[in-house]
Each structure stands twice: as structure tokens, then as C-alpha cells.
Amino acid sequence: MYWADExxxxxxxxxxxxxxxxxxxxxxxxSLRGVVxxxxxxxxxxxxxxxxxxxxxxxxxxxxxxxxxxxxDAVEKYMGAPLSRxxxxxxxxxANYARHFVxxxxxxxxxxxxxxxxxxWVSELYAAGRMDPxxxxxxxxxxxxxxxxxxxxxxxxxxxWLPIQVICEQCGKIGTTYATDxxxxxxxxxxxxxxxxxxxxxGHDGRVSPLGGRAKLPWNxxxxxxxxxxxxTIEGCGKDLATAGGSRDRSDAISREVFEIEPPRNVAxxxxxxxxxxxxxxxxxxxxxxxxxxxxxxxxLRFLFLRPRPSQVIExxxxxxxIPRLFDEFDRIAAATAGREVKGELPADYERLFAYSLLGxxxxxxxxxxxxxxxxxxxxxxxxxxxxxxxxxMEAEKGAPLTAFEAAILAERTASARAWxxxxxxxxxxxxxxxxxxxxxxxxxxxxxxxYLAALASAxxxxxxxxxxxxxxxxxxxxxxxxxxxxxxxxxxxxAFLGRTNGPRAGWLLASLEPAFVVERLRAxxxxxx
RNA sequence: GGGCCCGUAGCUCAACGGUAGAGCGGGGGACUCUUAAUCCCUAGGUUCAGGGUUCGAAUCCCUGCGGGCUCACCA
Numbered sequence: 001m002y003w004a005d006e007x008x009x010x011x012x013x014x015x016x017x018x019x020x021x022x023x024x025x026x027x028x029x030x031s032l033r034g035v036v037x038x039x040x041x042x043x044x045x046x047x048x049x050x051x052x053x054x055x056x057x058x059x060x061x062x063x064x065x066x067x068x069x070x071x072x073d074a075v076e077k078y079m080g081a082p083l084s085r086x087x088x089x090x091x092x093x094x095a096n097y098a099r100h101f102v103x104x105x106x107x108x109x110x111x112x113x114x115x116x117x118x119x120x121w122v123s124e125l126y127a128a129g130r131m132d133p134x135x136x137x138x139x140x141x142x143x144x145x146x147x148x149x150x151x152x153x154x155x156x157x158x159x160x161w162l163p164i165q166v167i168c169e170q171c172g173k174i175g176t177t178y179a180t181d182x183x184x185x186x187x188x189x190x191x192x193x194x195x196x197x198x199x200x201x202x203g204h205d206g207r208v209s210p211l212g213g214r215a216k217l218p219w220n221x222x223x224x225x226x227x228x229x230x231x232x233t234i235e236g237c238g239k240d241l242a243t244a245g246g247s248r249d250r251s252d253a254i255s256r257e258v259f260e261i262e263p264p265r266n267v268a269x270x271x272x273x274x275x276x277x278x279x280x281x282x283x284x285x286x287x288x289x290x291x292x293x294x295x296x297x298x299x300x301l302r303f304l305f306l307r308p309r310p311s312q313v314i315e316x317x318x319x320x321x322x323i324p325r326l327f328d329e330f331d332r333i334a335a336a337t338a339g340r341e342v343k344g345e346l347p348a349d350y351e352r353l354f355a356y357s358l359l360g361x362x363x364x365x366x367x368x369x370x371x372x373x374x375x376x377x378x379x380x381x382x383x384x385x386x387x388x389x390x391x392x393x394m395e396a397e398k399g400a401p402l403t404a405f406e407a408a409i410l411a412e413r414t415a416s417a418r419a420w421x422x423x424x425x426x427x428x429x430x431x432x433x434x435x436x437x438x439x440x441x442x443x444x445x446x447x448x449x450x451x452y453l454a455a456l457a458s459a460x461x462x463x464x465x466x467x468x469x470x471x472x473x474x475x476x477x478x479x480x481x482x483x484x485x486x487x488x489x490x491x492x493x494x495x496a497f498l499g500r501t502n503g504p505r506a507g508w509l510l511a512s513l514e515p516a517f518v519v520e521r522l523r524a525x526x527x528x529x530x
Numbered sequence: 531g532g533g534c535c536c537g538u539a540g541c542u543c544a545a546c547g548g549u550a551g552a553g554c555g556g557g558g559g560a561c562u563c564u565u566a567a568u569c570c571c572u573a574g575g576u577u578c579a580g581g582g583u584u585c586g587a588a589u590c591c592c593u594g595c596g597g598g599c600u601c602a603c604c605a
Contacts (some may be wrong), residue, residue: 022605062605153602177605196604243601244533270535271599313535313599321542325553332552344552345545381566397564429566431558469563476562492567502566 001308002349004044013052016044018232020057023083023101027109027289037236037269039115040356058118060084060098061126062217063175065198080175080199084123108190109289113298114359127213128230133211134225138163138217140183141258148253149407153245166215169206176201212530224255227264236267269310274317294419303330318424327376337369372398380417384431385504439499449492450526452484454526455520469495487526496525
């Protein structure tokens, strides 16, 4: 059974699927894995007839710890402040940095993928006092929290340490304060100049109530508190958190022993690697989510994450074969789902995989599967030949007019293929007419091929073929005249113009070039000594 | 050191309890019109190693070897 369906089958009662993200920095492709995975779980639950909701939390009480998007003068002022209190970048209408991030990054990557969770803002949970019961419990049971840190993660806290991060009343920072002495109503705190390396506190000493949004729980406690408050029953996490003794173990223990609530079911998922390395914003410049989204339509992007089991690493090299192969594999699964014969082994529940890859949960799976889809690499090639009517060619390949749905797929793939050619496509996928100089590969042509090129030059000079059809006919006729197998004839042509032994339909290629240049190049190539 | 994943044809990977497959590459052939298309032939691989469970294992369990990522400060 498909992994998401298996999960759904094991669920009983109403389910709450939750995922969250700290709204700092950019989103790279890898961080989309969790989002797509949670969406698939949510859809699987609904399909299994389980009542379910899908929540997505924005951790906007987290401290600003990435200065990439701040102007230099803002760095000193806002580094360490809660993201919900950092102003949005210049030119944005958003109320604050976190809101800007959600509007600019989240909505633009989630919505096109057909993913529409209910968003919530953690800062609002605190401000409304909804987190207060958990804040109090955590402070009352600080000894238990310290014991859990020590037992689960071997992290030793001093006996005065409290699981709370106060917002400094003087400078507004949350990442720099250290709190002690909970008396049931207030805590004492100091805003430390050097508590963390990335932000500087103002040195203020104070005493404040940690309730009502004046403080936040540290990460692991906040996670567990959200589970309790929102009734979360399923929440996966990346393997960096899921490791033994790691974040998830800590939060699970806190949930059980401090808040006395059974933690949600976990689905640990692997990363998406580029070149065998974990994606990071610095390493994966070209792999930012929005960049990849230009090359991969939503359904292929969903498919990328849904095809492997969550525990499997995804190797994604946008400059390699990954992208064209992804389209081909998608098309193969679509064909199989439509009941067509397909080569190679199929995954266990390929119809489910295909259905979950579709944009809309309510999509007509059979119709989508049966639709005509142009092969990606072939389309990319055709796009590079001047004067080709893509729509016409596709109808010819399909053998019937395209439906509106198929025309939309074609348009989508055309845009993707163009973007791919502009960005990641390897050299061998690119067609470059060697206008400036004779390709050196011409030296490899044999006598028969050179004779052919010379003969074609003469024939073309005399007949002046004006269309792709005329050229193509001439190419074959001259090949027959000099008794050269057509394959070798085409090879000679591609070598002379492209420096490679194969290429697009030669007649149309030559017809798109300057006639004088074509004849000249044919003569010159024929004259090159072996 | 702990955790997870991987180790299958030259390369990339699939199959995940029932006679080991595909794509690409390579080799051979067909084609007067999709020459990166289409079609046909071609890989004889101790599925890393060793043990175990089973009527039957690449597939489950244990051990070892090799590789990758990750955690151990903060979120």
C-alpha cells in the first residue's frame, strides 16, 4: 500500500496534521519536501474518510537570526528580536517581516502546488494567552525539563535556568535574555550583551510576567505546547530533528512528562540532496524553491517528493539528468495509470502515487492519466529549431487535435523546457549552430561523407531549396545519388553545422539558416582534409 | 560516539517474500522523410560479504565491511 494510505489506514478518530516553519531565510527545494509530504498525508486521510485538518504554523516568535534580508543599520537593532516585530523589507506592504515572508515565500510556493493548509501565527497564540497554561506548566516543572534535557540529550542546564525566553522590555530582543527565579507570577531576566554571538542584548535587568505574549517557550517546549494546544495527531519532521537524542525525542519527552500529553505520530523524512550534499541556501544557489519551480511544473515537483518513501534520500541535481528523467518517469506512471503497457517495474501503488501528484485533490485521475504529454527532452529540442510549429507537431505526434487540457500541459511544459534550456540544461541538450568557425569534429568525416557534402552544396546552389520540406527531400536525394546511407549523410550534416553527430530534422534546420552560409559551410566542410 | 539511509548490469536506479528489470551508454541491424524519432537484436549481473528465518530472500532478522547524510550549541 502507498505509504500515505498506510498511515491513513492506521488512524482512528479525528486527525490534525501539523507542520511549521521558522520564517527566516529563503526556501530551497528541500524544504518543500515536508510540506508536500504533510499534504499527501492530509489527502490520504480525507480519502480514507477520516475527518482531518491541515495546519501550518509560522514560528514568528523566533528570534531573527539571519541578517541576509536586513539592511546594515537594521542588523544591530533587529537581530535577536522576534520575527513578528521586525519590520518588513522595504517596498513590502506586510505588517512585519514574518508576514512578508509568508506572503512572499510561502503563498507563492504552496498555492501553486495545490497545498492550502490553515495558516496560524505562533505570536498570536502567545498574545491571546492561549499558550499561557503551557508556559506556567513549563515554569512550574522546570526541574523536570532540566532532567529531560540531561537524560535525553545529555545537555546540562544550570539549576537556575528556566525554560522561557523573555522579550526585553527595553530593547525588544528575545534571543538575548536569560531568565531566572519564577515565583508563580513573574520571572527575573537580564538582557545579555554576549549570550549569543549573532545578537547583542542591551544589558537591561527586569522582572516581568511571562504570560500573554511577553515571553516565549524555547523551541522544544514550544513544539510540544503546540501539539497540546492544537490537538496535533500527526506531524513529521526532517531527519535532523528525528535523530536519537535529538529535538524530536526531547519534545516527545516534554510532551509526555511535562504537559502529560501523548505526542503526535511522527513521520521522519530524509533530505533532498544536491550532489550528495544537504541543500543549504549558500550551497544551493540555483536550487531555491522559486527557481526550481520555474523549471518543474507543480505536478512534477509533487511527484519528485511523493515517488520515494519518506525515509529515502532524494538526490536532486538540477544540472544532471534529474529533470528530464523526472518528466519521463511521471509520464510512465501516468501511462500505467491509464492502463497502457509500460516498460520497467512499477512502484507498488503507482495509481495512488499518480493521484497524489496531481494538483487538485478532486482531479479526474483517469482523464489526467490518459492525457497526451509531450516528451520533455524532445520538446526542448524542438523549441530550439527556428520555424517549428510546436502545436502542429504535437498534434501530429498524438494523431489527433489536442484537448484544452492537453494544450495547457503543452504550454506548461514549453515554459519549463525554455527555462531549463536557459538554466540547467547540459551542453549536449543545447543546440548551437557553429556560425563563427568550422567545428573541429569535421576532421572525423570520411571521404564518402565529404563527397556527399560537396554534392549537396552543388545541388543546393543550383536548386535553392526554400523550405524545410524541399531541403529534406534534397538531402535524401543527394544521399541516394552518391550512394551514401542516409544515416551517414545526416551525421555529416550535423557535424558540419553543430559539431555533433545527431540533431533535429536537418531539412528544417538548414532552411532556417542563411542560404549563402549553408552552401559555403557545406563546401568548406567537404574540403577539410581528414 | 548515537541515529537514519544506501551498497543490484559500464553509469543512474527500479523491483521490497515468489523464476533479477528499466533508462542511458556501448555494440549490431532496419528506415526516401519525427534521424536525441520509430522498430528489431545485444548486458548472461555469486543483487557488498557471512550467518539465520522460510517451501521460497535482492526483498525479513543478526553480524561485519564500505559510502552518504545527520545529531551531540541554538532554533
